[in-house]
Amino acid sequence: MTRHDPASVPVPVVPSRVGDSAQCVALGQIIDRVADKWAVMTIGNLSTGSLRFNELMRRIPGVSHRMLTLTLRGLQRDGIVDRTAFATVPPRVDYALTELGKSLIEPLGALARWAESKQDQVLAARANYDTRMNP
Amino acid sequence: MTRHDPASVPVPVVPSRVGDSAQCVALGQIIDRVADKWAVMTIGNLSTGSLRFNELMRRIPGVSHRMLTLTLRGLQRDGIVDRTAFATVPPRVDYALTELGKSLIEPLGALARWAESKQDQVLAARANYDTRMNP
C-alpha cells in the first residue's frame, strides 16, 4: 500500500495546489476554454495571420456558423483573439491573435503535434480495446 | 491541398491539411479526448506515479465518481492509461500512464503551465470584457 508523502513526489504536470481547490477549478476553466476543439483549430488557423469570419469557417472543417461565433466570442472575452470591424458594406471583420493569444501558439502547437504524431497509436489502441470488449 | 504558397505562410499550429478534412476530424477527436479538463487533471496526477481510484478522486477537486470512471475508461481505451486490478478484498486497482501516456506529459504540462502563468491575464481580460458589455 503505497502511502504517498506529498513532499517526496515530484512536481505534477498540473501544478495542483491540492489544498487550494479554487486554484484548480480556475485552471480547469481556462483549460476547458483553451483546449476546446474549435478553439484549438481557430487559434491554429490564426497563428499565421488575421482572417475574416468566413475564411475561418472555410478552413475549419465541420464547424458550424454558431459554434465559430461562440468560439470567437469566448476567445475574444479571454483576451486571446482581437476583433476588428470595418464599417464597410458589406461588413468586414478581421480576427487576429493578441499577444496573449500568440503565447498560446507554442504549447498548443506541441499538443497538436502530439495528436498528429501519435494518432496512429491512439486509433490502434482504440480499435484493439473495442475488439477485446466487443468481439 | 492548399493554394497558399508555402514559402509565404509559416506552418500553422494545427498542421491542417485543409484538403483532407478527415485528417482534421481525427485530430479534433483526439484533442477532444486528451484536452478534456478531467483528462488533463488525471494525467497530471498520474505523471508522478500510479494511483488508485480513490486517490485520484481525492486529488482532483470537483470530479464526480462517474466522470472519473468515464475519463479513466476513455484514457484506457486510447492506450494512455494502464489499469491493473488486484484480486484482493477489498479490491485494489492501480492506474498508471503507459509509454504513450508519458509522452503526453510534456505537451500537456506546457499547456498547464501556460494556464497557470497566464491565468491572471485571462481573468482580467474576462472581467474587462464583461464590464464593457454589461455595465
Next chain:
DNA sequence: CTGCATCCAAGGTGATACTG
C-alpha cells in the same frame, strides 16, 4: 458578410443506489 435569437433534438453530467 457578420452576428444574434430562437427552437429543438441529442448527449453529457451528477446524484443515487446497487453489485462484485
Next chain:
DNA sequence: CAGTATCACCTTGGATGCAG
C-alpha cells in the same frame, strides 16, 4: 474499494430566420 446502472436535468450544438 471499485465499478455499473438508472434517471432526471440541463447544457451543448445544429438549423434556421432575421437584423445590422
